[in-house]
Amino acid sequence: MTALSQLQPQALWQWFEQICAIPHPSKHEQALSEHIQAWAKDKQLELVEDKVGNLIIKKPATPGMENRKVVALQAHIDMVPQKNSDKTHDFEKDAIEPFIDGEWVKATGTTLGADNGIGMASALAILGSDDIPHGPLEVLLTIDEEAGMTGAFGLEAGYLNADILINTDSEQEGEIYMGCAGGVDGQISVPMVWQAPEQSHSTYTLTLSGLKGGHSGVNIHLGRGNANKLLARFLFNHADELALELTNFTGGSLRNAIPREASVSFMLPAENITKLDALAKEFQALVREELAIADPDMVLELLEAPAAKQVMSEDAQNMLIDLLNACPNGVIRMSDEVEGVTETSLNVGVISTEAESVEVLCLIRSLIDSGRQEIETVLTSLTNLAGAEIQFSGAYPGWKPDNSSPVMALVRETYDSIYNKEPVIMVIHAGLECGLFKKPYPEMDMVSIGPTIRYPHSPDEKVLIETVDQYYKLLLAVLERIPEKG
Structure with a gap:
């Protein structure tokens, strides 16, 4: 034995x-x-x-x-x-x-x-x-x-x-x-318009890894990094100055697990590669400092990728980055009745790039139905403003x-x-x-x-x-x- x-x-x-x-x-x-x-x-x-x-x-x-x-x-x-x-x-x-x-x-x-x-x-x-x-x-x-x-x-x-x-x-x-x-799944569909890239651009993949992840309910209050949200934050801050043209965004694997890894592929002018590398290193250091206790080992890795045949249009890319950056995540409210227990939370769990859209799968949890319903309205308002769509499914009490x-x-x-x-x-x-x-x-x-x-x-x-x-x-x-x- x-x-x-x-x-x-x-x-x-x-x-x-x-x-x-x-x-x-x-x-x-x-x-x-x-x-x-x-x-x-x-x-x-x-x-x-x-x-x-x-x-x-x-x-x-x-x-x-x-x-x-x-x-x-x-x-x-x-x-x-x-x-x-x-x-x-x-x-x-x-x-x-x-x-x-x-x-x-x-x-x-x-x-x-x-x-x-x-x-x-x-x-x-x-x-x-x-x-x-x-x-x-x-x-x-x-x-x-x-x-x-x-x-x-x-x-x-x-x-x-x-x-x-x-x-x-x-x-x-x-x-x-x-x-x-209780909980409910929310699936956000961000419509994509694709266009031909500029042939002079170089193609790279930026991968964020090294996070702890964990259960999106039991561990959500621990303040761990969400790979999807962190990568969206980097793009919001630097996509325009680097002239990035996104070809793919992928992150997480399960809607009930805090995403540990995410990656984004893009084209950019060759002269901006050195700046991209420097900004990625700065962002890695910044996040490691912010999460020094909760999640200290985040890594950003930049690798060359095969040339892309199409990239997101400027409007579609901006919509995606703005929506992901603005989307709530983590603990929304702690319980008043049960000390130390999260009442309502949201996990931006999985991102996948499809032919006509980028799909974002979230899981809302709440001890009370009204808490879950409130976050449903928040996500609906956010997607309405962004010109995206959302569907809720699998609600359980x-x-x-x-x-x-x-x-x-x-x-x-x-x-x-x-x-x-x-x-x-x-x-x-x-x-x-x-x-x-x-x-x-x-x-x-x-x-x-x-x-x-x-x-x-x-x-x-x-x-x-x-x-x-x-x-x-x-x-x-x-x-x-x-x-x-x-």
């Missing part, structure tokens, strides 16, 4: 190794789903795959606990596919390469998938156990959480009998989550906190009894699926817990080993203490 599968709890880590070995990025979870289904059938567990691809696996109560309330353990099957630029990795074909680094488990050059692979592994370990006491148990594994919550949106009434749902997608041991942000939740009280009391300290009751600025589950299952009592995961949605993702055991012990103790049905 490898070192990872020797960690405690062993059954959980063995499952996590299997999960890492089978590619499962968002929208490509089928191989892992089939592996789990084959295992469940071999274990003779009751198994259903619903219309959208969610898995529901049921296990009878251990003897003497048949009259306990039914509990559903919930995790999502997919993971965020992010890698460093120097890492060769096909997320649809290649296994994740986890390794132990001191107190942490990390992956080699990619996201680890501890979000939500550890939670999934814990649920499967419990399903496979013969010595863990629990009442009637259901495990819900949803698809496509990271790229649209397709599984949560598609879950229908009638599949689950659970009175209680324990979501395993939180990322801080010692915190109990009882609410989360937040999970409204319930201070009277019996399961939240049970988890809090259980944690206190095990660790002799009060856990922190929290609301998370991220999209947990619980808010969507409330539609088909409005009476279900819900709570979210998990181990400590740092830098999810980035290649720096890591999980703190000791907290996996702490989280698992809490989960098992809660299952043992679930009350009987009234």
